[in-house]
Amino acid sequence: MVMSDIRPVLSALLRNRTGAILVSLQVAIALAVLVNAIYIVKQRVDLIGRPTGMDVANMFTVVSSGFTQDHDRLATARNDLAWLRAQPGVVAATRTNAIPLSGGGSSTTIGSQPDTPNDKNVAINYFEVDEGGLETFGVKLAAGRNFRAEEIMPPDPNSTKAPPTAIITKSVARALFGSEDAVGKVVYDSLNRPTTIVGVIDHMHGSWVTWDKVDQVALLPVTPSFGGDNLYIVRTAPGLRDETLRKVEEYLSTSDSTRMIRGVRPLEYYRDRSYLSDRNMAIFLVSITALLAGVTALGIFALATFNVSIRTRQIGTRRAIGARRADIVRYFLVENWLVTTGGVLLGVALAFGVGYWLSTQYELPRLDLYYLLAGVLLLWALGQAAAWQPSRRAARISPSVATRTV
Amino acid sequence: MLAMRHISKVYRTELIETHALRDFSLDVASGEFVAVTGPSGSGKTTFLNVAGLLETFDTGSYALDGVDVNDLSDDARSRLRNEKIGFIFQSFNLIPDLDIFDNVDVPLRYRRMKAAERKERITSALDIVGLGSRAHHMPSQLSGGQQQRVAIARAIAGDPKFLLADEPTGNLDSLMARQVMDLLEQINEMGTTIVLVTHDPELARRAHRNVQVIDGQVSDYKPYEARNVPVAATAIA
Incomplete structure (x- = not known):
């Protein structure tokens, strides 16, 4: 034609x-x-x-809520984590203050110098974890090291001390130090309290998926100190999540009569809800x-x-x-x-x-x-x-x- | 040019069969001007459709310019119609959305002719029918007689050997009808075979030979006898 x-x-x-x-x-x-x-x-x-940096498909959450006067939250957490980590198929478990990708979490700002002006501060979404946090999230450490057990701070409801160390994402490192190596550098919170960066994670998404700084995440070696709840995140070997989740819910529900177990959900549930x-x-x-x-x-x-x-x-x-x-x-x-x-x-x-x-x-x-x-x-x-x-x-x-x- | 032998054509519906042509035989020699007449329903239009390869037939044989058309594919029949037959319809059948030039161009395009040759043929054909100056008028801007002359130009532009005219003056007044018949005679004198289907005895008399069709048969069929008909004198370029 x-x-x-x-x-x-x-x-x-x-x-x-x-x-x-x-x-x-x-x-x-x-x-x-x-x-x-x-x-x-x-x-x-x-x-x-988008890649979250985490092993989302094999993670699930558990919330333990104490409801009696004699409920010992810290002892319960110790026992629960010991039991969880001993289960076949469980790769790692940690106690934390918030669930990644869930829409709920904590944030603060940090600067690379004391008295950093507000507009130079970097906003971060932080997760309080123990030494098992890194492996539980399944994130890749690009530089530095994991937390040591002795670094994990006890609960501090009044937040009088800053955590001595922190692990940050590459995104935070870039925002604070450009192309310089962030490991060993000190950052300061709004009260000018110092924290030393000990590790850099390749990539991790935080709580708020719609936030344009969703990958500005920091892990802090802190025992969460809210209410009577313990929030656990568990990571299993591939394909064992659902089976392990059922077993965990069944055991924890009956192992301690001073608390109730709720929020036993795959991390995918929270991700899907957010999106x-x-x-x-x-x-x-x-x-x-x-x-x-x-x-x-x-x-x-x-x-x-x-x-x-x-x-x-x-x-x-x-x-x-x-x-x-x-x-x-x-x-x-x-x-x-x-x-x-x-x-x-x-x-x-x-x-x-x-x-x-x-x-x-x-x-x-x-x-x-x-x-x-x-x-x-x-x-x-x-x-x-x-x-x-x-x-x-x-x-x-x-x-x-x-x-x-x- | 046209040799039909024992053609039959039956139209069938669920209830009835209509024998439109039965044992129909006709020869038309090259250069002849034949009028096919007959009353309404006699089979004239069916003859025209079969002769023009617009419809197939049931039995018999038909050779057009030496080509046996019995087993031709639909595409081959289209090609044969395009190359050997020029049609002139009672209602002119011009394409209302195309101007006169483009109307005459339609069959030439289907022949895949080069643009320059098409233009030459269209101009020549429009000149023959006296409408060279109206090439870019629309059909609606022409009178009935002029429209029929455009249809004749379209029919002869491809230089066919055979013109089939279906009541070509049926929609025209007497003056225009006479002009159209004059034109057809002129084209015949240039060597083109013409078969004119009409119910008008006045028009039929202007043909070399009359063939009457009644009840789907040639009522006075006589094998063709050589006579002094004009030979191809000038090919229309």
Whole structure:
């Protein structure tokens, strides 16, 4: 098909343009919405699928809540952790103050110098853990060392002392010291209390998945000191999580009558809950996009069907004067392609406009051109597919229609 | 040019069978101008459809310009129609969305002709029918007679050996009808075989030979006898 073959089809189309313009507009709107929606979905999917740095699939949480006066929280924690760590299939377990990816946690700011101005401080999401914390989270130590047992601070409800050591993520190290080695350096909290960095984790996500500094995490060698609860995180060998989780819940529930066991959940539960709105948004946008694509295909199909039905005599005449069936199919596919292309050209401009508006209003990244190209190809293919059946039907019209007088 | 032997064509529905052509035989020689006449329902249009390869037939044989059309594929029939037959329809059958030039161009495009050759043929054909200056008018801007002349230009632009005209003056007043018949005679004199299907005895008289169809059969069938018909004098370029 060369340009000179397109000219008469275009010429005929322009003389019956109302339907074509309406369908072109539909295609344009579909392209603009489809491309931007899919781009947003891709961002959401990327967000959900980001590496957390942790062995999320094999971790679970347990909360032990003491409810009697004589409940000894610290002794219970010691016993529970000893029992947990002794179980076959358990890789590591720790006591902590918050659950990563759960939406709840603690944060503070630290600086690389005493009296660091607020705007130079680095915000961190911290987790109080013991020497088993590193292995429990399954994070990779990039430099330095793990905590030693003697470094773990006892509970301090009044927070009078800063922890002597800390392990931070590379992200925090970069924010504090740039490209310098952070191990051995001292950081200061808002009360100018010093803490020495003893290790650097390659990567770890903290509690708030929507926070742009979600990987600014620090592990502190501190025994958590809130209420009567002990929060444990347990990591198992691959494939043993669910079995171990059931066994742990059963044992801990009956091992101590002064407490109750709750919150026995895979870490995936918290992660999925945190990303629920992103997942729902993605599902909603995919549904809307599919619906829009379907409606657009129906519009193209309806226009092609209408064009065939009002041109029965014309098609018969074309067949009579020498058109092969393939010529008739080609005619209608070219006509449809022109309608779709008109819409696509307008849609490209519209998609850019919508993309720009979304990027300025909602701080989304600019629309990726590959998505636009994919959208154009998809709508072309959709248009041709929708026009295929009416075109085939047109090709089946007998040339003898040309000699009928009614 | 056209040799039909014992053709039969039956239209079937669930309830009835209609024998549109039965044992239909006809020869038309190259360069002849034959009028096929008959009352309504006699089978004239079925003959036209079969002769023009617009419909297949059930039994018999048919050779067009020496080509046995019995077992041709749909594509081959389309090609044969395009190359050897020019159609002139009662309702002109111009494509309303195309201008006159593009209407005449349609069959030439299906023949995959080069643009320059197409343009030359279209210009020549429009000049023959006297509409060279109207090339970029739309069909709706022309009178009925002019539209039929465009249809004739479309039919002859491909330089067919055989013109099939279906009541070509049926929708025209007498003056325009006469002009169209004059044009057909002129084309025939240039060597093109013409079969004119009509119920108008006045028009039929202008043909070299009349063939009457009644009840799907040639009522006065006589094998073709050589006579002094014009030979191909000028090919329409």
